[in-house]
Amino acid sequence: MTAASMERDGYNLRLYVAGQTPKSLAALANLKKLCETHLPGRYTIEVIDLMKDPALAQRDQIVAIPTLIRQLPEPLKRIIGDLSNAEKVLVGLDIAPS
Amino acid sequence: MKTSMRPRIVTRNLPVIAKSPTGIDGLDEVTFGGLPQGRPTLLCGAAGCGKTLFAMTFLYNGAVAHDEPGVFIAFEEQPEDLIKNVGSLSYDIERLIEQKKIVVDHIHLDRNEIEEAGDYDLDGLFIRIGFAIDSIGAKRVVIDTIETLFGGLDNQAVLRSELRRLFEWLKSKGVTAIITAERGNGTLTRYGLEEYVADCVILLDNRVHDQLSTRRLRVVKYRGTAHGTNEYPFIIDQDGITVMPITSSGLAHDASTERVSTGIADLDDMLEGRGYYKGSSILISGMAGSGKSTVSAHFANSICQAGQRCIYFALEESPQQIVRNMRSVGLDLQQWVDRDLLRFSARRPNLYGLETHLAAMHREVREFDPAAVVVDPISSLMGAGIAGDVHSMTLRLIDFLKSRGVTALFTNLGAGTADTATTEMQISSLTDTWLLLYNRETNGEHNRQLYLLKSRGMAHSNQVREFLMSSDGIALREVYVGPDGVLTGSARVAQETRDRADRVLRMQEVERRAREIERRRQDIARQIETLKVQLASEEGEMERLNLEGAARDDQRSADRIALAQLRGSTRPARSPLLPTTSSK
Numbered sequence: 001m002t003a004a005s006m007e008r009d010g011y012n013l014r015l016y017v018a019g020q021t022p023k024s025l026a027a028l029a030n031l032k033k034l035c036e037t038h039l040p041g042r043y044t045i046e047v048i049d050l051m052k053d054p055a056l057a058q059r060d061q062i063v064a065i066p067t068l069i070r071q072l073p074e075p076l077k078r079i080i081g082d083l084s085n086a087e088k089v090l091v092g093l094d095i096a097p098s
Numbered sequence: 099m100k101t102s103m104r105p106r107i108v109t110r111n112l113p114v115i116a117k118s119p120t121g122i123d124g125l126d127e128v129t130f131g132g133l134p135q136g137r138p139t140l141l142c143g144a145a146g147c148g149k150t151l152f153a154m155t156f157l158y159n160g161a162v163a164h165d166e167p168g169v170f171i172a173f174e175e176q177p178e179d180l181i182k183n184v185g186s187l188s189y190d191i192e193r194l195i196e197q198k199k200i201v202v203d204h205i206h207l208d209r210n211e212i213e214e215a216g217d218y219d220l221d222g223l224f225i226r227i228g229f230a231i232d233s234i235g236a237k238r239v240v241i242d243t244i245e246t247l248f249g250g251l252d253n254q255a256v257l258r259s260e261l262r263r264l265f266e267w268l269k270s271k272g273v274t275a276i277i278t279a280e281r282g283n284g285t286l287t288r289y290g291l292e293e294y295v296a297d298c299v300i301l302l303d304n305r306v307h308d309q310l311s312t313r314r315l316r317v318v319k320y321r322g323t324a325h326g327t328n329e330y331p332f333i334i335d336q337d338g339i340t341v342m343p344i345t346s347s348g349l350a351h352d353a354s355t356e357r358v359s360t361g362i363a364d365l366d367d368m369l370e371g372r373g374y375y376k377g378s379s380i381l382i383s384g385m386a387g388s389g390k391s392t393v394s395a396h397f398a399n400s401i402c403q404a405g406q407r408c409i410y411f412a413l414e415e416s417p418q419q420i421v422r423n424m425r426s427v428g429l430d431l432q433q434w435v436d437r438d439l440l441r442f443s444a445r446r447p448n449l450y451g452l453e454t455h456l457a458a459m460h461r462e463v464r465e466f467d468p469a470a471v472v473v474d475p476i477s478s479l480m481g482a483g484i485a486g487d488v489h490s491m492t493l494r495l496i497d498f499l500k501s502r503g504v505t506a507l508f509t510n511l512g513a514g515t516a517d518t519a520t521t522e523m524q525i526s527s528l529t530d531t532w533l534l535l536y537n538r539e540t541n542g543e544h545n546r547q548l549y550l551l552k553s554r555g556m557a558h559s560n561q562v563r564e565f566l567m568s569s570d571g572i573a574l575r576e577v578y579v580g581p582d583g584v585l586t587g588s589a590r591v592a593q594e595t596r597d598r599a600d601r602v603l604r605m606q607e608v609e610r611r612a613r614e615i616e617r618r619r620q621d622i623a624r625q626i627e628t629l630k631v632q633l634a635s636e637e638g639e640m641e642r643l644n645l646e647g648a649a650r651d652d653q654r655s656a657d658r659i660a661l662a663q664l665r666g667s668t669r670p671a672r673s674p675l676l677p678t679t680s681s682k
Contacts, residue, residue, distance in 0.1 A: 018222070018225060021221075023217055026216075027216070030216075050221070050222065050225045051225070054226070054229035055229060057222050057225045057229065058203055058229065061205070062222035062225075062226070063205060063207060063220060063222045063223045063226075063247075063250075064218040064219065064220055064221075064222055064223075064251065065218060065220070065221035065222045066218060067218075076211075077213070078211050078212045078213065079212070079213045079214075079215050080212055080213070080214055080215070080218045080251075081214050081216030081218040082215075082216040082217045082218065083215050084215070084216035084217065085215040085216050086215075088213055088214065088216075089213075089215045091213065092213030092215060
């Protein structure tokens with residue numbers, strides 16, 4: 001996969017967590033599983049721990065934890081929760097189930 | 099505070115709730131010191147009640163006056179809007195933000211942008227608030243309005259447990275917090291937040307009655323401390339928020355024996371010659387045009403003449419108009435305005451509700467600190483509220499003014515009509531001195547009369563006086579009480595003229611009689627004179643007769659001698675007359 005195609009239909013995802021809580025860990029696991037299933041090779045996941053960098057919570061308007069933000073492709077999408085409901089995550093990320 | 103009469107055990111060092119002053123005039127009095135320190139307070143009310151302003155005032159005062167930095171978590175307004183909005187109250191939030199005394203964080207939540215997929219908590223919010231608090235060492239926090247969360251997120255169960263946790267967490271952080279919430283239908287808050295914030299709940303209210311709205315505040319609950327339980331009106335104006343507590347719980351004013359002149363010498367005379375009591379309340383009732391304002395203006399004038407301050411609350415006329423009108427009775431009020439002794443406070447009665455008027459008056463009295471106030475007329479405020487409210491408002495105003503020793507003069511339009519009688523009764527019972535001004539029609543003219551209906555604690559004239567206004571001011575004339583009853587105006591003048599004519603007539607009669615007597619006296623004197631002359635002439639006659647008699651006697655004796663001599667010549671040389679007689 002090229003950088004250009006990544007730009008076009010790649011998924012740039014950010015997961016905001018607050019420490020290693022069960023919910024955070026579950027969210028990350030769920031997200032990884034989903035992406036592997038539906039977006040193999042077309043995604044990047046950045047995990048941001050607000051405990052380490054609390055100022056980012058204000059900058060990125062985070063209220064609930066965990067929060068998943070789809071940076072790319074535009075527009076920006078937000079999904080909160082431990083992502084256990086895969087269907088909703090897919091709807092939230094605008095991914096048609098394959 | 100008053101101590102109770104009951105015997106009680108005095109215990110030292112009881113834990114008391116520390117309080118955080120809000121710096122809002124009146125609220126700190128109602129809550130006996132402020133909000134519970136280190137605990138959250140719930141501030142609820144419908145939209146437009148001033149919740150945000152209240153909360154911001156709390157933060158602002160904390161940052162400026164108490165060196166307690168504050169955090170404002172705004173769910174509803176953008177920081178820029180917020181700063182602009184409170185800028186109208188002359189709060190310079192931007193400067194405080196620069197000085198790191200206030201942090202404003204806007205939390206944006208839009209349900210459309212958020213998909214919920216599974217279990218979550220609000221740690222993000224906690225982190226943000228915590229970060230904001232730590233960044234400036236905040237002691238005060240405002241969360242405005244946290245219920246927006248319920249609109250932005252679906253999972254109510256999570257929200258509720260998280261809110262409970264949030265309030266506990268705020269407590270553990272030791273910050274004094276205000277949580278604002280929308281008023282619900284029949285409940286204090288729409289989402290029942292009062293369940294979680296249990297320490298102090300303050301309710302704001304904005305009620306409209308007769309198209310006039312009045313803001314009110316009530317401390318619904320304040321755990322662990324005494325607090326005022328009533329509804330207190332408050333106002334928001336360019337100087338911030340003022341809550342107006344009923345200051346005096348009992349009737350414990352100092353009663354002054356000092357007197358203040360009424361400004362009208364003749365009226366002073368009716369009041370033991372010394373005027374009203376200082377700090378008392380005076381009611382002047384009268385119909386339109388009976389001279390209420392003129393009496394009030396004289397009072398204000400005399401206060402200023404004594405070098406003291408006076409506020410004239412003009413509710414019907416503009417200050418310029420009053421100044422102009424009072425020139426016609428020889429009062430120059432402008433000079434006192436120029437010297438800052440007299441302040442006119444003119445506002446339309448229906449500008450806002452009764453309570454707001456009251457609060458505004460309180461503020462002005464506190465600010466200007468006058469020796470006397472005039473409210474002209476208080477009856478026009480009746481349009482601004484229900485009659486019962488006017489009563490309670492006047493009561494509160496009188497209470498407040500008395501507690502400050504301010505002499506208060508109220509005028510009341512409309513004497514004697516059934517419509518105002520009850521209101522008058524209500525107000526009049528509160529006042530110490532009540533002057534009635536009539537405008538009586540007799541003989542095709544209206545004449546002003548003044549009557550001192552009551553004046554507590556002093557001897558006062560019971561007489562109706564005729565009330566005359568001229569370019570020299572007010573004069574009170576004793577009315578004419580004659581066989582035809584009380585006469586005033588031209589009837590009095592006519593009667594007086596008649597009296598004068600009668601008097602002249604009487605005088606003339608007396609003079610005539612005097613002249614007559616004088617004439618008769620002179621007559622008699624003349625007669626006496628004549629008689630005296632007569633007498634004298636009679637007496638002269640008598641004398642003459644006597645003399646003649648004596649002469650005749652002499653002659654007779656001489657004759658006898660001569661005769662004797664003629665008979666005997668023995669004693670020839672006895673009489674020198676002899677030769678003459680002999681010659682005969």
